Amino acid sequence: MMKDNVENKVGVDAMNVKFSARDVQVYYGDNHAIKDVNVDILDKTVTAFIGPSGCGKSTFLRSLNRMNDTIPICRVEGDILLDGEDINAPQVDPVQLRAKVGMVFQKPNPFPKSIYDNIAYGPRIHGLARNKAELDEIVEKSLRRGAIWDEVKDRLDAPGTGLSGGQQQRLCIARAVATEPEVLLMDEPCSALDPIATAQVEELIDELKASYSVVIVTHSMQQAARVSQKTAFFHLGNLVEYDDTTTIFTNPRDTRTESYITGRIG
Amino acid sequence: MTDATNTGSLYDVDARTKKRNAAEKRFRIYGMIAIGLGLVFLVALLSTIVVRGIPAFQQTKLTLPIALPEETLDKSGVRDIEVMKKVSTFGYNPLIEQALADALDANGIENPFEDAKGLKPILSSSAAAVVRDEVLANPELVGTTHTFEILAASRVDGYLKGRVTRESVARDNNIDAAHFDVVDALRDAGIIAKGFNFDFITGADASESRPEQAGIGVSMLGSLFMMFVVLGLSLPIGVAASIYLEEFATQNRFTDIIEVNISNLAAVPSIVFGILGLAVFIQFMHLPQSAPLVGGLVLTLMTLPTIIISTRASLKAVPPSIREAALGIGASKMQTVFHHVLPLAMPGILTGTIIGLAQALGETAPLLLIGMVGYIASNYPDGVASGFLDPNSAMPAQIYEWAKRADPAYYERAWGGIIILLVFLMTMNILAVILRRRFERRW
Numbered sequence: 001m002m003k004d005n006v007e008n009k010v011g012v013d014a015m016n017v018k019f020s021a022r023d024v025q026v027y028y029g030d031n032h033a034i035k036d037v038n039v040d041i042l043d044k045t046v047t048a049f050i051g052p053s054g055c056g057k058s059t060f061l062r063s064l065n066r067m068n069d070t071i072p073i074c075r076v077e078g079d080i081l082l083d084g085e086d087i088n089a090p091q092v093d094p095v096q097l098r099a100k101v102g103m104v105f106q107k108p109n110p111f112p113k114s115i116y117d118n119i120a121y122g123p124r125i126h127g128l129a130r131n132k133a134e135l136d137e138i139v140e141k142s143l144r145r146g147a148i149w150d151e152v153k154d155r156l157d158a159p160g161t162g163l164s165g166g167q168q169q170r171l172c173i174a175r176a177v178a179t180e181p182e183v184l185l186m187d188e189p190c191s192a193l194d195p196i197a198t199a200q201v202e203e204l205i206d207e208l209k210a211s212y213s214v215v216i217v218t219h220s221m222q223q224a225a226r227v228s229q230k231t232a233f234f235h236l237g238n239l240v241e242y243d244d245t246t247t248i249f250t251n252p253r254d255t256r257t258e259s260y261i262t263g264r265i266g
Numbered sequence: 267m268t269d270a271t272n273t274g275s276l277y278d279v280d281a282r283t284k285k286r287n288a289a290e291k292r293f294r295i296y297g298m299i300a301i302g303l304g305l306v307f308l309v310a311l312l313s314t315i316v317v318r319g320i321p322a323f324q325q326t327k328l329t330l331p332i333a334l335p336e337e338t339l340d341k342s343g344v345r346d347i348e349v350m351k352k353v354s355t356f357g358y359n360p361l362i363e364q365a366l367a368d369a370l371d372a373n374g375i376e377n378p379f380e381d382a383k384g385l386k387p388i389l390s391s392s393a394a395a396v397v398r399d400e401v402l403a404n405p406e407l408v409g410t411t412h413t414f415e416i417l418a419a420s421r422v423d424g425y426l427k428g429r430v431t432r433e434s435v436a437r438d439n440n441i442d443a444a445h446f447d448v449v450d451a452l453r454d455a456g457i458i459a460k461g462f463n464f465d466f467i468t469g470a471d472a473s474e475s476r477p478e479q480a481g482i483g484v485s486m487l488g489s490l491f492m493m494f495v496v497l498g499l500s501l502p503i504g505v506a507a508s509i510y511l512e513e514f515a516t517q518n519r520f521t522d523i524i525e526v527n528i529s530n531l532a533a534v535p536s537i538v539f540g541i542l543g544l545a546v547f548i549q550f551m552h553l554p555q556s557a558p559l560v561g562g563l564v565l566t567l568m569t570l571p572t573i574i575i576s577t578r579a580s581l582k583a584v585p586p587s588i589r590e591a592a593l594g595i596g597a598s599k600m601q602t603v604f605h606h607v608l609p610l611a612m613p614g615i616l617t618g619t620i621i622g623l624a625q626a627l628g629e630t631a632p633l634l635l636i637g638m639v640g641y642i643a644s645n646y647p648d649g650v651a652s653g654f655l656d657p658n659s660a661m662p663a664q665i666y667e668w669a670k671r672a673d674p675a676y677y678e679r680a681w682g683g684i685i686i687l688l689v690f691l692m693t694m695n696i697l698a699v700i701l702r703r704r705f706e707r708r709w
């Protein structure tokens with residue numbers, strides 16, 4: 001059973017590690033959804049989580065910003081360190097954590113408010129702007145980072161829910177970066193988008209890695225290959241293999257990984 | 267055994283399809299019959315209410331010039347109100363009767379009775395009080411002849427509306443057919459006429475013998491003050507309780523029990539709340555009897571489950587993705603609820619609240635037990651505090667009270683009261699629909 005999980009490779013990348021998970025277990029009631037996961041997620045890198053549906057990718061992702069706290073039956077064990085600090089320590093307020101670790105969801109979920117207010121909400125509640133001018137600046141900067149500024153700059157007062165699916169998702173990414181997070185978690189951000197919108201979002205992810213550590217869950221192996229530098233393959237709650245994306249796709253060590261990327265399981 | 271359904275021609279409708287279509291057709295017919303029956307009942311109900319209630323909005327009045335001689339009303343001649351008050355309504359009655367007799371003479375109508383006093387049954391017994399109040403308010407009227415609008419007796423009113431006939435008064439010792447002859451003549455002369463009855467809407471209740479004077483206005487105020495109490499208590503309490511249960515409470519045995527009990531509470535007969543209110547608010551807390559405050563408290567207990575249930579339903583209807591979005595950018599639970607969830611749930615909450623209020627507005631049974639039924643709501647509250655604390659009635663209680671009284675004139679007023687109550691209820695329901703439409707979210 002030990003062989004189910006990759007050995008933990010602290011050392012080479014230690015300086016660059018953003019998130020470090022040690023023996024993480026996640027339970028939904030009696031359902032053991034994540035088993036003994038050890039992984040180091042690097043800064044300024046795109047890390048892809050791949051694996052068959054139901055293998056626990058979302059569950060693990062959500063334990064990185066404690067979104068699992070909102071599910072009453074969910075229990076997380078083990079250590080998850082962000083910059084060396086235990087995010088599950090009793091003195092940590094999940095609200096502060098989530099300001100540092102932003103999240104983008106599978107289905108675009110803009111607030112039913114104006115585009116401006118969608119972006120401004122986070123900075124407002126975290127007190128990032130001292131006045132209207134600063135807030136305007138943050139909104140513009142975030143929308144530019146979300147690669148959607150040119151499309152919406154003339155209608156910031158229009159409802160965010162009135163945009164197209166791809167625009168909504170980029171708005172949600174802009175909303176997530178507006179609070180100046182250090183990590184951006186994305187759970188299948190393109191699964192509700194058409195190929196053109198997907199390409200736009202992928203391009204955006206590529207730009208975002210210059211400033212953030214990005215973790216993206218994806219169903220599409222092509223997408224993982226295109227956007228990520230590191231890939232983690234999950235299977236039945238185990239982290240089977242974690243390595244450079246090129247290695248995973250060209251020279252996987254585990255037969256399960258190989259079967260999955262060649263389309264035999266999943 | 268299987269039918270070769272798929273191999274036959276499309277033009278032949280097979281047996282099973284025929285059967286299915288017939289079943290569908292039958293079901294549609296059942297549905298239409300059900301709706302038709304519902305509509306028939308509704309139309310029957312509404313038309314009965316309107317036909318029976320409309321007469322209450324008309325009232326028969328006499329327009330009479332009445333001489334107000336100084337020697338009977340103010341012998342001293344100094345127009346001192348305190349002195350003038352010594353002349354009671356008994357002093358005014360003969361003046362009004364005489365005025366009516368004079369009006370008969372002036373119009374060439376023969377008075378079939380020995381004297382002016384014989385005409386008294388035509389007049390409402392409230393007439394003297396009306397004239398006296400007017401004179402005391404304007405003492406300069408003494409010594410002049412002033413034209414007053416005074417109410418006709420309810421039998422006369424009933425006669426003009428067709429409720430009372432000559433035959434039906436044959437054994438009535440208040441009034442007889444001869445009076446109706448006079449009334450006919452007075453109507454032709456334009457002295458007696460039916461007019462719109464504002465006093466019914468704004469007025470106070472009257473004693474058993476003066477239905478022509480009774481109005482629903484004071485009990486309307488009673489209902490209004492009760493609704494203030496209900497709204498002011500049940501909306502904040504209900505919304506706070508629902509938000510806590512829906513968004514904050516952890517799911518355990520305890521919250522399950524609370525949940526089941528709230529649903530049970532919604533099914534408790536309202537009279538139970540009435541007796542609870544009697545025991546707790548009046549006998550234990552010694553709050554005033556018959557007061558809208560107590561009525562409001564009792565109705566709050568009744569309305570709370572309705573508001574909690576509808577609020578929870580509208581909170582549940584807010585998509586979880588909105589909560590995730592807010593939590594995901596670091597909003598606290600409370601910020602998530604108050605900035606995002608609650609505004610989206612608001613139309614549903616308001617709709618539920620209005621429907622709860624409408625229910626409370628029409629509720630009669632609990633008011634029986636705290637003394638708001640049977641109370642004669644004859645005084646307007648003279649301020650906000652007395653509006654809450656002074657004894658009063660409420661619209662449905664007033665209607666029940668009128669329906670109980672012996673005089674058919676009161677029965678007519680009960681129907682009229684129902685029209686007013688229904689107008690309020692419909693307005694509230696329409697408001698609820700408009701609110702829901704207006705604030706409905708397009709995702």
Ligand SMILES: Nc1ncnc2c1ncn2[C@@H]1O[C@H](COP(=O)(O)OP(=O)(O)O)[C@@H](O)[C@H]1O
Pocket residue numbers: 028031033051052053054055056057058059060071
């Ligand atoms: N909210 C939840 N409550 C209970 N079980 C859950 C919940 N979310 C996920 N699970 C379970 O956890 C396992 C992993 O699910 P998930 O992380 O969503 O997989 P993936 O994102 O890889 O498709 C599945 O067995 C799923 O049934």
Ligand SMILES: [Mg+2]
Pocket residue numbers: 057058059187
């Ligand atoms: Mg998932």
